[in-house]
Amino acid sequence: MHYPVVNKNGKIIASAVTNLDLHDISRAAKTYGVRAFYVVTPLADQKELVEKIVAHWLEGTGGTYNPKRKEALKLIVIKNTLAEVIDDIRENTGDAPKTIVTSANQNSRNISFKRFREMLQDGASYLLILGTGWGLSESFIAEADYVLDPVSGNTGYNHLSVRSAAAVMLDRLLGKKD
């Protein structure tokens, strides 16, 4: 989600799309069997940028150079809003997904990774939502069905990139347990 997210000062903004977010998160999604990777931004120029990058890898020289990358970037679907994402999933699966948001902050509604991992076995569709910038807005978080525990390491420092956080979350939720 590139909107509604907050900036450094807590103000609601639309953040810019980062090229490597598209690559890294689609590769992680493909690795862990995620069905679609929605990139949400209401900004026309940002949507165009995403389309251009994806087209380079799907139809342009990128796909010939690196076919594996093509398989991953195929998962990308661009939408204006969360409502459009939910409509798209409803059209494809017959049902609206349950939404689960992620935040680097503790929230009284948090559920653990273990609990969400179990929920994923129930056959329903789940939409895992990550914010860019300084994170999803509070009112957006309040409207989600679930809030996932923050990814915490073993220190007080808790500032992973959205790319790293997405990969760690998918591994905890869908990766093979050793």
Add this chain to the structure above:
Amino acid sequence: MHYPVVNKNGKIIASAVTNLDLHDISRAAKTYGVRAFYVVTPLADQKELVEKIVAHWLEGTGGTYNPKRKEALKLIVIKNTLAEVIDDIRENTGDAPKTIVTSANQNSRNISFKRFREMLQDGASYLLILGTGWGLSESFIAEADYVLDPVSGNTGYNHLSVRSAAAVMLDRLLGKKD
């Protein structure tokens, strides 16, 4: 490691440094309590580039803008070769570290994440080595003390970025178990 790694055709090359590798991997290292993040390249222009980026965040406007980023990028140490990295660790800890390489391919010497997680409790220093490009060269892998299992998801697709792979590995090795 940016050398010796292989390119798409299996030829040994020195790969280019990627700005976001520095940011993402240092943030993950800081999150999981890693002591140092060595960036290894023998190329003078690439070393200069890394120095410039790190200086921007440590001494320049970057550090004022985002002090949390500064804490992470402080972990970066630039070296020409693995031998120099090992010398640096020996100087700092009194002992040479045990080396453990990662590869997306299966290797007969592989150890599991669980096993390495246990080894990390023994008080010794370990140097976890990740390759860029299409991965570390075979002879480089053969010289390491240990080879870690590939990060596999739950599909046959196995093409995470080095940034994502580093984050997932640190989480599996040092993250809180739920």
